[in-house]
Amino acid sequence: xxxxxxxxxNNEYLAQIYQRKECILWGSIxxxxxxxxxxxxxxxxxxxxxxxxxxxxxxxLKTTQTPDVTxxxxxxxxxxxxxxxxxxxxxxxxxxxxxxxxxxVRKVIDSVAHSQNMMEFVKxxxxxxxxEYMAKGKVWTCGAIKIVVSSLKRTKQPGKYEVENLExxxxxxxxxxSVTINDSVDYHPIAKQLKAFSSQLxxxxxxxxxEYWVK
Amino acid sequence: MGVxxxxxxxxxxxxxxxxxxxxxxxxLVGGYTVDSxxxxxxxxxxxxxxxxxxxxxxxxxxxxxxQDTYKCSPRASHDRGFDLILHKLNVGLQADTAGKFxxxxxxxxxxxxxxxxxxxxxxxxxxxxxVEVEYSPSSVVTQAMPVLxxxxxxxxxxxxxxxxxxxxxxxxxxxxxxETLYQYSLLFSVMRKRAN
Numbered sequence: 120x121x122x123x124x125x126x127x128x129n130n131e132y133l134a135q136i137y138q139r140k141e142c143i144l145w146g147s148i149x150x151x152x153x154x155x156x157x158x159x160x161x162x163x164x165x166x167x168x169x170x171x172x173x174x175x176x177x178x179x180l181k182t183t184q185t186p187d188v189t190x191x192x193x194x195x196x197x198x199x200x201x202x203x204x205x206x207x208x209x210x211x212x213x214x215x216x217x218x219x220x221x222x223x224v225r226k227v228i229d230s231v232a233h234s235q236n237m238m239e240f241v242k243x244x245x246x247x248x249x250x251e252y253m254a255k256g257k258v259w260t261c262g263a264i265k266i267v268v269s270s271l272k273r274t275k276q277p278g279k280y281e282v283e284n285l286e287x288x289x290x291x292x293x294x295x296x297s298v299t300i301n302d303s304v305d306y307h308p309i310a311k312q313l314k315a316f317s318s319q320l321x322x323x324x325x326x327x328x329x330e331y332w333v334k
Numbered sequence: 335m336g337v338x339x340x341x342x343x344x345x346x347x348x349x350x351x352x353x354x355x356x357x358x359x360x361x362l363v364g365g366y367t368v369d370s371x372x373x374x375x376x377x378x379x380x381x382x383x384x385x386x387x388x389x390x391x392x393x394x395x396x397x398x399x400x401q402d403t404y405k406c407s408p409r410a411s412h413d414r415g416f417d418l419i420l421h422k423l424n425v426g427l428q429a430d431t432a433g434k435f436x437x438x439x440x441x442x443x444x445x446x447x448x449x450x451x452x453x454x455x456x457x458x459x460x461x462x463x464x465v466e467v468e469y470s471p472s473s474v475v476t477q478a479m480p481v482l483x484x485x486x487x488x489x490x491x492x493x494x495x496x497x498x499x500x501x502x503x504x505x506x507x508x509x510x511x512x513e514t515l516y517q518y519s520l521l522f523s524v525m526r527k528r529a530n
Binding site for chain 1: 375376377379380381383397399408409410411412413414415416417418419421422423425426427
């Protein structure tokens with residue numbers, strides 16, 4: 120077996136572990152109505168929720184060939200010390216072109232990384248920052264379904280993350296409903312389940328398949 | 335995990351070193367492998383860097399872009415999902431399989447030390463003998479160095495002067511596996527440039 124074949128076999132093995140399919144829907148709710156949604160979620164989801172406050176940076180590998188490859192990096196956000204060296208890399212693939220599927224289905228690869236100089240490291244990879252935001256919110260689960268409710272903030276000055284430099288992006292909270300499944304599994308039954316679950320949050324939130332790739 | 339000193343030995347073979355250590359009371363524990371793949375940029379603005387794996391850390395991958403010193407070298411440790419993510423970046427970064435280095439050999443245990451003795455190859459061409467001596471009880475370089483130096487002095491006296499940069503610490507900082515892989519990658523760079 121040549122080195123190239125060995126490399127491909129190795130990548131296939133790793134893909135079984137790390138490459139997943141994500142079924143996802145989005146919606147939003149005014150901050151004033153958030154409490155109603157939280158009560159609804161507390162009633163139908165698994166007991167308890169997990170609060171989080173994270174900093175997401177979206178990078179692209181810009182080359183002369185198109186399209187750009189986008190990677191998202193996330194870490195825990197603290198306004199006091201922004202020095203968490205633990206990051207999560209996420210590659211999000213192009214959505215499946217399936218007009219009959221009620222949700223967005225896309226390939227994702229997650230990887231946890233640790234670096235004392237992550238910004239220099241991503242520069243080494245040729246990645247350039249497109250945008251960044253801070254997300255603060257809560258995560259609920261209902262079996263395999265993950266419900267993320269968060270408010271987004273951006274910094275007025277890139278690189279400065281003190282409280283006075285942060286501003287809200289909107290008066291609404293972003294709602295994300297997602298399930299990740301094994302890449303080889305048929306996603307249609309899961310997509311239907313996710314759509315059915317989303318109808319339980321209606322009329323508080325109307326979750327939609329946002330076709331963000333259509334310009 | 336302890337502190338490791340990775341060195342290259344000349345004019346010897348893996349069997350000779352293993353015999354020497356077994357005579358001193360070492361036991362064979364098993365095999366081990368280390369590999370390093372260079373990634374070459376295909377566009378400007380992207381740097382040359384190495385992705386390394388060590389069989390002692392099977393679910394981890396280590397990336398290092400060499401600069402003058404370890405401290406200023408962009409580096410990161412990841413889970414193996416990163417191997418797949420790198421594959422997605424192949425429009426800008428391509429694995430140079432011809433430049434891939436592999437070390438395969440045996441691991442021995444001698445009291446508190448783990449010694450890994452392997453043959454480094456680049457595309458099946460033997461490039462040299464690499465020995466990794468790990469002092470297991472401590473993961474603080476300043477604590478481990480006196481006894482690690484004594485071990486190297488005893489078994490590999492010619493190498494004691496060439497102490498790796500990552501082991502020349504004065505503050506009691508914790509040691510990480512990335513520093514072991516950095517030592518390997520520096521040795522591979524020297525071997526790569528050397529004619530056989």
